[in-house]
Amino acid sequence: xxxxxxxxxxxxxxxxxxxxxxxxxxxxxxxxxxxxxxxxxxxxxxxxxxxxxxxxxxxxxxxxxxxxxxxxxxxxxxxxxxxxxxxxxxxxxxxxxxxxxxxxxxxxxxxxxxxxxxxxxxxxxxxxxxxxxxxxxxxxxxxxxxxxxxxxxxxxxxxxxxxxxxxxxxxxxxxxxxxxxxxxxxxxxxxxxxxxxxxxxxxxxxxxxxxxxxxxxxxxxxxxxxxxxx
Numbered sequence: 001x002x003x004x005x006x007x008x009x010x011x012x013x014x015x016x017x018x019x020x021x022x023x024x025x026x027x028x029x030x031x032x033x034x035x036x037x038x039x040x041x042x043x044x045x046x047x048x049x050x051x052x053x054x055x056x057x058x059x060x061x062x063x064x065x066x067x068x069x070x071x072x073x074x075x076x077x078x079x080x081x082x083x084x085x086x087x088x089x090x091x092x093x094x095x096x097x098x099x100x101x102x103x104x105x106x107x108x109x110x111x112x113x114x115x116x117x118x119x120x121x122x123x124x125x126x127x128x129x130x131x132x133x134x135x136x137x138x139x140x141x142x143x144x145x146x147x148x149x150x151x152x153x154x155x156x157x158x159x160x161x162x163x164x165x166x167x168x169x170x171x172x173x174x175x176x177x178x179x180x181x182x183x184x185x186x187x188x189x190x191x192x193x194x195x196x197x198x199x200x201x202x203x204x205x206x207x208x209x210x211x212x213x214x215x216x217x218x219x220x221x222x223x224x225x226x227x228x229x230x
Contacts, residue, residue: 069127071096071103078105078121078130094118102134103127144179150220151180153229157209161185162196164204169217173205176219 075096082091090110097104103123108116122134161177163170165187174181188196188204199208207214209227224230 069125071098074103074123074127075105075107077127078123079107081130082107082109098125101125147177147179147220150223150229151177151183154180154223154227155183157227157229159184159207159209159223159227162188162199162201162204162206162208164188167204170204173217176217177223178220180220180223 075093079091079093088111092108092110094106094108095104096106102125104120105123106118106120108118110116122131123129161173161181161184163173163185165171165174166189174185177185186192186196188201200213201208203215205215205217207218207223
């Protein structure tokens with residue numbers, strides 16, 4: 001028996017070591033526990049590694065710039081527009097220039113029995129909008145300040161501009177004065193007609209000031225020079 005003890009101990013050790021290599025599956029008597037990692041098979045071929053994709057050869061293509069349009073495309077749009085307005089006339093492109101703030105398209109209008117007429121229009125840089133005139137914001141603000149300054153000066157001097165706003169000459173007079181009209185224009189329509197007649201105003205537009213008066217349409221620069229309101 002003493003000689004068999006070492007042999008039995010060795011057999012038990014081998015049996016226990018072999019049990020650790022098996023997975024402990026869950027049963028009704030033994031709940032499942034952590035599963036041992038599988039033993040790798042040295043004869044199995046290695047799994048292939050993912051290969052990185054090579055970038056396409058050659059220079060990368062630049063994305064097209066958005067919002068840009070050629071002068072030729074702008075000119076074609078303008079000519080298509082004016083030809084649709086009057087198909088009886090011939091429209092000939094003369095020049096297209098980029099001024100930085102807008103395109104300027106110059107063209108010539110030709111009609112039978114008439115001399116050629118030159119025209120020009122402004123087109124926004126993106127080619128979407130067209131106008132016959134473009135006004136500088138700075139100049140526009142200066143013009144507004146000028147009209148207000150003239151109106152206040154005329155008011156201080158007692159100048160009055162009598163109009164009948166239902167008549168075209170009076171409407172043009174109001175437009176000529178611009179914002180200055182708010183200070184000096186008196187509309188003689190309706191109940192004010194008698195008041196204007198009592199002041200000697202019988203024609204419209206009429207400009208009245210201390211010691212004088214004038215009948216007829218006047219430009220803003222006339223008020224500035226003749227009535228000394230620069």
